[in-house]
Amino acid sequence: MSEALASNHCIVIGASHAGSQLAVHLRKSGWTGKITLIGDEPQLPYHRPPLSKAVMSGEKSAEQILLRPEQMYQAQNIDLRLNTRVAAILPQEKRVQLTTGESLAYDKLALCTGARPIHLPLGDGLDGVCYLRTLADVEAIRARLDQVADVVVIGAGYIGLEAAAVLRKLGKQVTVLERESRVLKRVTGEQMSDFFARLHEQHGVQLRCNAEVVAINGRGQVDSVSCADGRTIKAQMVIVGVGVVPETSLAESAELRIENGIYVDEHSRTSDPDIFAAGDCTSHPSELYQRRVRLESVQNANDQSRVAAANICGGTEVYHVTPWFWSDQYDVKLQSVGLCHGYDEVQTDGAPDTAVEEGMVVKYYREGKLIAADCINRARDFMAIKKEMV
Incomplete structure (x- = not known):
């Protein structure tokens, strides 16, 4: 310059x-x-x-x-x-x-x-309805936890599932409500969705897919969440994580x-x-x-x-990188590379039943080309695939 x-x-x-x-x-x-x-x-x-x-x-x-x-x-x-x-x-x-x-x-x-965060037009003004994007949001959640036994998490994306895992570790009764047919549907394939659904259920999370939330109830303080199918789940806290x-x-x-x-x-x-x-x-x-x-x-x-x-500063650099992401839930580290949207072929190394101990890799292809991969507790494979896709 x-x-x-x-x-x-x-x-x-x-x-x-x-x-x-x-x-x-x-x-x-x-x-x-x-x-x-x-x-x-x-x-x-x-x-x-x-x-x-x-x-x-x-x-x-x-x-x-x-x-x-x-x-x-x-x-x-x-x-x-x-x-x-x-x-x-x-x-x-x-x-x-x-x-x-x-x-x-x-x-x-x-x-x-x-x-x-996408704001739900439900539960406005009720104490205990929380979003999770900023440090202030998390501090507000932590300040209420001692008075909370039952938590409903709305949304089974990364944020919702990570929050559910932490809350279960803290001894809370957790119900996750997801309007889609499977968890993590926006970001991963069916095998990974099935794996994480089982993982959370094994840790005691009540997981409900195809669940349309129609009301967050309470007088001053949230006390329950109602779904379109008539079911009502009690909650002293609701964490909304339906995307941004x-x-x-x-x-x-x-x-x-x-x-x-x-x-x-x-x-x-x-x-x-x-x-x-x-x-x-x-x-x-x-x-x-x-x-x-x-x-x-x-x-x-x-x-x-x-x-x-x-x-x-006057340069002409081009932004060309392969996207990658990660998520930690319980004893599982998910590392993902690429975007799997539009895949037409899947290759799997490892089995869901042993993925926590031995790891698992799911590769996604479109027209024979590798476009993405999800790695469970397989850091070395993740690094190799990431280099391959650059």
């Missing part, structure tokens, strides 16, 4: 994985101007995956999941503004308006606004292109050449799958933010 750009200002909106990484990578990529990192939570940027596992169980504290210590941001001359909300982006003026009324000028802007949607409101008001998230090209640039984006809020072109994809993962947030930072 030329010395003439040393006075330039880059604002990063969103201080989670993508935003924090992007700010740090700007310095590594040669940005010598001002960097302002804006986050709407009061805490320093932190790891989100442990929230539904180690933090909810009490094994880790808020301080133990920080991405970086505060001194690092100071050392990198990153102006970190926490508990701060952006009211609007004014691209024509190249300014960001804060809810406090303050206005900040930028030369380059990066949107790392993430995603927000990309946080695109600022981008939309700035008239940026939206397509299943903030539309970015292969360089992580939005429809405005001076605005970039990274993380859960974006959709990007995938060379591997020959279509646009939106990924909700730490891997995507970290890797895409690095590419965005390099290109903000």
Whole structure:
């Protein structure tokens, strides 16, 4: 970067994985101007995956999941503004308006606004109805646990099942309600769904698929959940985990292109050449799958933010990586690589009955090409497959 750009200002909106990484990578990529990192939570940027596992169980504290210590941001001359909300982006003026009324000028802007939980239009105002996305959410859950015996988890995706596993370890009676015909249907094949369903049932979770929730009941405090089939399940706590949607409101008001998230090209640039984006809020072109994809993962947030930072600094890096994910439930580590949507062939190594002790690998193919794999307690196989798919 030329010395003439040393006075330039880059604002990063969103201080989670993508935003924090992007700010740090700007310095590594040669940005010598001002960097302002804006986050709407009061805490320093932190790891989100442990929230539904180690933090909810009490094994880790808020301080133990920080991405970086505060001194690092100071050392990198990153102006970190926490508990701060952006009211609007004014691209024509190249300014960001804060809810406090303050206005900040930028030369380059990066949107790392993430995603927000899908809110059910049920149980509003009832104490004990919880969502699980932020540290504050988990702290609210933990604060109630001593008074709770029965928990209903709505949604059998990664977050819901991870929460169910922790709650069972804590001795709670747990019922998981899933509207789809199987658990993890959006992200994996039938064999893995069957495996995790059995795993949770073996640990005492009451699992109900094809369950349409129609009411969350109570007077002031939640006391039960009602389903469309007439069944009512008692609960002193309900955790809703039915997915997330990309946080695109600022981008939309700035008239940026939206397509299943903030539309970015292969360089992580939005429809405005001076605005970039990274993380859960974006959709990007995938060379591997020959279509646009939106990924909700730490891997995507970290890797895409690095590419965005390099290109903000004048580079021409292309975002081309194989997505991967993980989930910890009981004594099982699931490591997944790729996206299995549209598979027409499955190959399995290992058996569900012995997967916990001996591991299991399920590979997904489409038209003879390997497109994804799920690995249960098989870290070495996961690494090998990930290299194969690059």
